[in-house]
Structures are given as structure tokens and as C-alpha cells.
Amino acid sequence: MKKTQFFNIHEKLNAKIVDFAGYQMPVQYSSIIKEHKAVRNSVGVFDVSHMGEIFISGEKALNFVQEITVNDASKLSPGRVQYSAMCYKNGGIVDDLLVYKINDKKYLLVVNASNIEKDYNWMVENNSFGVEIKNESDDYSLLAIQGPNSKEVLQKICDKNLDLEYYHFFEAKISGVDMIISRTGYTGELGYEIYFKGNETVAEKIWNNIFEAGKEFEIQPIGLGARDTLRLEMGFCLYGNDIDKTTNPLEAGLAWITKLTKNRFISKDVLEQVKGNGVKRKLVPMITDERVFPRHGYDITSKGRKIGVITSGTVSPILDKPIALGYVEKEFSFEGAEVNFMIRGKETKAKVVKLPFLKK
Structure with a gap:
């Protein structure tokens, strides 16, 4: 079992640790209800470093992303994020993911923890555009700071003005450490996700500085238990529960991200049939x-x-x-x-x- 760079912190906080997607992760610290309400009413911090970060680069990076995802990545400009999904040829869902456009020749795909290896292998199998596909999941830590007070907390320790629109990102420093900061999350609240590299010392410094900045808002650590109840109140899909290889995006309520007007993508023909016949x-x-x-x-x-x-x-x-x-x-x-x-x-x-x- 892998451990994130924050594992010692979770242990010191007496978190209940469970095996999840190959990692030892905190499921709760105090109680799921207390943690859930902290995010809805103030601010909480999630260690979601188990998520996958796969970088796509090359002249035809956009062509490749267009081929493997159902949403229209050509609509992205640098600094924009898009929710999307990847489908098998039969229309079943490989995974849902976030697509970050870094520049015209580089994209970051953020995938679900339990699917990292499967997704990476599937991307490599479908790489007909000669792009470079790098799985950097083990190099990145990822914290989600979520809740109505999240902006005020992070702004104290960020070197840029945090006036980010929803599903936008930029590169900045938090506590002097280089980050990708995006206004995204899985809670339905105002929130940010921060991606950074560094060892346990760096990770613990970031964690401690966020909690120091959030003291006046009674900032709380949040486990995977409350992460699930928060996303469910919003009706966000969870891969492995609500969507998987046996479900297609049209029946899963994801028609809004499935752009059948796009020139081509894997499963387009099947999904057009599904739409024509009705789910x-x-x-x-x-x-x-x-x-x-x-x-x-x-x-x-x-x-x-x-x-x-x-x-x-x-x-x-x-x-x-x-x-x-x-x-x-x-x-x-x-x-x-x-x-x-x-x-x-x-x-x-x-x-x-x-x-x-x-x-x-």
C-alpha cells in the first residue's frame, strides 16, 4: 500500500485510515457529519494525493485529447479546465476526468485514483498521434481546500490574486512552493485544488501553513467519508458506483459533456446510435x-x-x-x-x- 506525503499528519490527527485505490487514506478524523458541515459552513482540507496526474505533450496533443475524450477540448484556452469522460469503443466509460489546457502542446489529465494504471495503459494503446504520455501521479501531492471561506484562507499564503473563475487555473506559489492552483472541487462549494511536487517536509509545510491561515475559520481536515456525502448532495458521479464500463455517458446524465457534434472520438458512432434509439x-x-x-x-x-x-x-x-x-x-x-x-x-x-x- 502506498502512502501520501501527508500520512504522518493523518496519523498524528488520529484519522481512521483505510486502504483505498492502493493507498492508505483517511476516511474520517472526527465524524463524517461534523466534517461535512465544516465544508458547507466554513472550510475544510482534503488530502486527495491519490488522484492521477497524466501529462500529454506534443504537436498533436489536442488531436489526441479530442480522440480519447467525449467533450470538446478545442474549446479550451490555456488556463481553462474541462470536465470530461473517456469511453471504450462500445460506449462504456473508461473514466471521468478533468482536462487542463496548459498550452497548445501540453495538457494535464486528472484521473481517478483507482483507474490510474488502467487509464494510462488505455491512453498508450490509443496513441495514434505520437504524443508523449507521462504518468506523473507519484510525483504530485494534491490538496483540495473547499468551503465558503476557502478563498480567504488560501489568499493569505498565495503570491497571486485568487480571483479565479470556476474551472480556471494558473501557476502560482503558496508558501513559496510552485503550484498549479485550480478553482475546482467535488463538493459544490467555492473551492480550490492545489497540485505540487516535493517531499514530506514540503508537503507538511504546506499543510501546516494552510491550517495556520485557516485557524480563524476553524478549518478542519476532511476524510474520504465526507468527500462522498458532499459530492452525493450535489449529485456528482463516482466512478465504480454510478459510472463504469457497463454504463454509457448518455444514460448516466452526462450528455452535457458528450459532444456528438465533434468530428470524431472513440465511441462516437455507438453513442450516436444510443441517442438515436433512445436510452x-x-x-x-x-x-x-x-x-x-x-x-x-x-x-x-x-x-x-x-x-x-x-x-x-x-x-x-x-x-x-x-x-x-x-x-x-x-x-x-x-x-x-x-x-x-x-x-x-x-x-x-x-x-x-x-x-x-x-x-x-
Whole structure:
């Protein structure tokens, strides 16, 4: 099992450590609910150094990124970020990712931790443009500073004005260390993700300086548990739960990033067919007033008949209600549709709603 440069800090904070995607990662420090509310109400810091950083460079870097991703990377200018996905030839999802345009000949692709090796190998297999593909995941640390007070905290120790628009980035220094700083995150709050190189001493200096800067806002360390409940309140997909190689982006509610008008990309022909024929099922957000805990893998039913399956579920710490994402047959995918969660052999009434669960 690998450890991030912050592992000793997590241990000193008595974090509950779990094995995740080949890393020993903190799942919680205090409690998931307390950490969740810290991000919604003030500011929290996540160690997400397990994520993958793959750099694409060369004359045809854009051609390659266009070929392997479903979104239109030609719309990016340097300093812009794009949410996208990569699909197999059959339309199944390889991974969802962030595409950073550094310059016309260089892009950074940020991929999910559990998929780094698979994604890298898939990129190499599909490299018909002679670009350089470098997996630098082990060289980078990544912290996410998220919450309404995140800007005020980071601004204290950043050498540039942090007036970044959403899904924009720049290179700057924090505590004298070179960084890629992007206004991105997985929480639905104002937030930043900072990418940097350096050993444990450098990493611990950055962590400690952020916490010193955030003291007045009662800044908290946040584990993977709250990361999941925060993203679920917003309805953001999690690879391995809501999307994987058996799902396509159109049924997963990712049509907005799937640009079928693009000249070509891997799976375009299949996804055009799917669109033409209409999807058979859809990923939908659901909520219930019952005191239950919907979990990944539970059946969704209507009048005793199975119509789908829950892919992600929790009790929302802010709404104090059970919420879930799941695939249902298309005719049950409209807002207001009445469905049931099948929990321990009993049907629990739920209904399909509109995202995000937490209205801002």
C-alpha cells in the first residue's frame, strides 16, 4: 500500500485510515457529519494525493485529447479546465476526468485514483498521434481546500490574486512552493485544488501553513467519508458506483459533456446510435422521508417489480433525509416519479427529484 506525503499528519490527527485505490487514506478524523458541515459552513482540507496526474505533450496533443475524450477540448484556452469522460469503443466509460489546457502542446489529465494504471495503459494503446504520455501521479501531492471561506484562507499564503473563475487555473506559489492552483472541487462549494511536487517536509509545510491561515475559520481536515456525502448532495458521479464500463455517458446524465457534434472520438458512432434509439435506463436522483439508509446495490422497485438499482446512497447531513442515485427504466426517470427502495425485503417509498439535492 502506498502512502501520501501527508500520512504522518493523518496519523498524528488520529484519522481512521483505510486502504483505498492502493493507498492508505483517511476516511474520517472526527465524524463524517461534523466534517461535512465544516465544508458547507466554513472550510475544510482534503488530502486527495491519490488522484492521477497524466501529462500529454506534443504537436498533436489536442488531436489526441479530442480522440480519447467525449467533450470538446478545442474549446479550451490555456488556463481553462474541462470536465470530461473517456469511453471504450462500445460506449462504456473508461473514466471521468478533468482536462487542463496548459498550452497548445501540453495538457494535464486528472484521473481517478483507482483507474490510474488502467487509464494510462488505455491512453498508450490509443496513441495514434505520437504524443508523449507521462504518468506523473507519484510525483504530485494534491490538496483540495473547499468551503465558503476557502478563498480567504488560501489568499493569505498565495503570491497571486485568487480571483479565479470556476474551472480556471494558473501557476502560482503558496508558501513559496510552485503550484498549479485550480478553482475546482467535488463538493459544490467555492473551492480550490492545489497540485505540487516535493517531499514530506514540503508537503507538511504546506499543510501546516494552510491550517495556520485557516485557524480563524476553524478549518478542519476532511476524510474520504465526507468527500462522498458532499459530492452525493450535489449529485456528482463516482466512478465504480454510478459510472463504469457497463454504463454509457448518455444514460448516466452526462450528455452535457458528450459532444456528438465533434468530428470524431472513440465511441462516437455507438453513442450516436444510443441517442438515436433512445436510452433504456437513466441515472436519477431520489429522496425519501423514511428513516432508512439506501446503499449501493439495493434494488429499486415499482409495485413489487424491480425497475432498477441504487448506485450511491447516504443520509444527507444537511437535509437530514436519505438520498440516492440509481439507474431506473426510462419511464420512471421523470421528476416526481414514485419508486421504492427495497431495503431488507421491505419497500420504502421514494421519489425522483431534480439535482442538486442541496439547492444553493
